[in-house]
Amino acid sequence: MGTTHPARRRTGLRVALLALSAVVALTACGGNAGQASSGPSTAATTGKALDAEIASLTKPLDSYPVPSGAISGVASLKGKTVYYVPVTAQAPALAVTAKALGAALKSVGIKLQTCDGKGTPTDISACINQATSARAGAVIADSIAYGLAGSAFDAAQAAGVPVVISNQLPDDSHPASKTLAYVPPGGSQMDEALAKWIIRDSDGKAQVLINESVDGPSPAAYVAAGRKVYAQDCPDCKVTINKISAANFSLIPSSTSAAVLKDSEIGYVEAQFGQYTQATQAGVQQTSRPGIKVVVGAAGLSDLKAVANGQIAAAAGQSDAYQGWIDADAALRMMGGQSVPDYTIPVRLFTKDTMSDVTLTEQADASGEWFGPTTFTDDFEKLWGLT
Template sequence: MTTSRLRRIGRARHWAAIGTATVFAASLAACGSNAGAKGDDAPGTSDSSTDTSALASEVAALDKPLDSYSMPSEPIKNVSSLAGKTIYYIPITLQAPQFAATQKELTAAAEAAGLKVQVCDGKGTPTDINACVAQATSAKAAAIVTDAIPYGLAASSLGAAQKANIPVVINSQIIDNSHPASKTLAYVGENAGSDQQVALAKWTILDSEGKADLLINQNTDGPSQPAFVAAGKKVFASDCPGCKVTINGVSSANFSLVPSSTSAALLKDPNITYVQSQFEQFLQPTQAGIQSASKTGLKVITGAAELSSLKALQSGQIQAAAGQDGSYQAWADVDAVLRMMLGSTAPDYKIPVRLFTKDSVAGLTLTEAALASGEWFGPTSFTDDFKKLWGVA
């Protein structure tokens, strides 16, 4: 989930997904992902009822921007002593435009603190990712920030970097219990994927009055994606006994099969009323599958919302979306590495997540500049707040 987005992101993500097929397949083996999610149902009973009144206020709150962001409480001393040092940024692949956008915002934050950023493209393969980490270690980088790369995929090289006293930040992945956070390792954005699924689950329960029959096109490319969806399924299990959730596993390696698998799942259960694409990456082929199945009247929702999906929401093509503030996350990355470079432990960062509906999206400026500023999620003053913490304002 990032900062300023490029146009036609759906098409670009498609090519990025194809380019990352090798690395995702490897990550499944390395990290023990539960790829067999297709057809995994959360039981629901048609004669059960759900009191959705308590959800109304929660959903209303999720549909609003934050009044303020959660910021670290402790300022960082002696940031000036790090001037001129280099942070390595290693995205899983620069074919995906969101990582180029993150690079830009990460660079802006690093420059504000007097540091430089060196980018090494993971190119979607374990070999290149590990080579990038090794390159950073050999170059005596001040810190390493990875993006969308499970720790287990590069465990040996990341371990070697930490042994060389190079702090490492893992972006947008669940915490690897075998490699917990430490003075040389931090996880940033691990909450965002789960928080989006929880928000979408609550909206679906409320909108359906506790009677949703939901199909989720869940990404199976790594260990984090099923864990995120599991957080939403817990909400259905506890709050909606009358709801049914069916999981259809989709992957980047089989991107071209998303329409047919979606269509097959819809034909198998003609009572499905809601369809969710876990990530915007799969939204267009999910919609193609709905069309292929000749299904009408379905409500479509998505996670990892960016500019294109919010425009689709505004036009009525989809009914709800959830996304995270990638701009804030990039600045939190730099805050984390600054603290670790100076011998402290990085704090927990709560990445802002927002639910978007047709009502709330109507008041947004749907431009790349607006997305880059973070204004969709709350105040845009967090960049100045971080600078104050670093003593460079």
Template sequence: MNPRMVATVGTLLIAAALTACDSGTDADAPASTPAGEKTGLAAEVDKLTRPLDAYPVPTAKIDNARSLAGKTVYYVPITMQSPQFKVTLSTLTKAFDTVGIKVQSCDGKGTPTDVSACITQATDRKAAAIVTDAVPYVIAANAFGAAQAAGVPVIISNQIPDNARPASKTLAYIPAGGGPMQEALAKWVTVDSGGTAKVLINQGTDGPAPAVFVGQGKAVYEQSCPNCKITINQVSSANFSLIPSSTSSALLKNPDITYVESQFEQYLQPTQTGVQQASKIGSVKGLTGSVQLGGLQALASKNFLNAAAGQASAFQGWVDADAAMRLILGTELPQYTIPVRLFTRESIGSVKLTAEAEQSGEWYGPTTFTDEFKKIWGVS
């Protein structure tokens, strides 16, 4: 395997095994299980609601990170409509500040034309590297190819690897929590519904990855909740204004829906609007992935949302910085893991809902990870 492919998706918060058709009630527990102790899928869900004891910071040092001072790295998210990418941009900038690297952001606006223009701009301005977020290679293949040909290394994060364009000395993939978030939500729905959920998922169409991520969640339903029914409504960042009407239409066509999920938080508000238009706000439970501060505040207010899954976006910024420096310097990338956590109405009370907490990464684990990165970069 190419050494650049070692950065693979993972999560320290999701148990490997699934328990088939387990609603996780105490009645299902063995006689030896202490009263009140959760078992099976319910125990997995409970574990998913807790932060990590420690972040998975790589240990391999970067000996000459300071030599990159004065260089500029471009950050290109698929769309700045996503609150997640704003957090990652902020922490990426803070991480690079420690070694003197500048960050220039460029909004992909959810279209191949804008994404390609951003990448071309970075290439023309001789960026040291380009970090993209949730941008599939295929939608800007020519621009990505031209960047690498010009000697500008590219990192594609929050995406599935493109098998036709394998990782190389100028290309690295850093998948993140899209699939594990879907798995976490599917487990919660299975337990919450007692295995009888009817779920509408507003699934993104910005490249092939969203469908793959949703497929990981559907695999949980197939194994653990065979009586659950999943309906997919396709939505996109480029056609944002159509989300409310398509959501409403899907609900009217499927009146037995009991859960409505926005795959990513940027779709949450228009999804909720569509639920309201269908007069279903009081009869369905809302879910979202990629949750950030606004979504967690909505969860705490008990307004539509009942559960949300998120990935450690603040940590992602530091991981992206670490990977970019290694790629620029031509050193091997370690295996990265981006933690995922599940938030529910029952657990949200223990979460500090402030912008400072969002930026610090404390929702997912101890905030000392920044000092750990600076130590391996030789700038502590």
């Protein structure tokens, strides 16, 4: 595809960091205590490794990782309707995905019906049941754990409506099948990227508050991936978790301010997903404490504008436009009775000093250009037999 995906680049660098940690341990335990080193210090070398990794994370890809397997019989699906159920329409990232998904399905003559899950099991289930009653070609549930609407998901599949769960880790109790597919998220990679940046920015002394979503098990897994980075690379860092939910959105500012005020050393606050940015910032402002840096995951256009003007210190995002085309690809394959391939979602880290190539417009956001060349749409259309 022309370049190595950020996740793979991170792997090699993480191995290097672990090796450097081993050197530190051996030096501390053994035999050459008091002997001057002739090479660069481990701390300096580790800092350079982090700098290299962060620099890699802030660059777009040379090409998108579009799957290679073509789909047959797409023309026979023309006229069907696919239901898209985002966990909440408040999420700017999911709005971008919905727009891209609609364009992708329109290219093959399929209609898109969107139904807002509103962050509650009741509304999510109602949306899925609506799709089942309408005999939809497929249901795409975005950022919704299977357990939030298990009965509705079961009923849809029993009625012959295939289900694609996007932006969620697979549920071991409900494995992928001919009627159920999972499209992977970039959540873990985004939390890891933010952790790396915070460690470097704080010189290894960060006190961090993370506003972690409790809407399903996946957000906790993403945060756990970031906390693993802190544990490995920043033993002096401290991470505090504040549990939040889309269903209790109005409580986020007060819970954030309360959590910050409990610990006077907190210097970084992470809004795990972009839909929580403003509520998180409001909570920080309520504390009247200067100098706290806010970082954001699943960042959208407004978040990147805030990064550019210095209101947000760093943001990590995944290509939401590409996610829409992947969701369409998965639905088309399932509707045609074909297997779904493994997908990879590009993730990028944004900081104020690495925004020179980022065009801050809705058009740029919708095109996916922040993460790589926009020709991926042509690549998908070739897979679907349109060109």
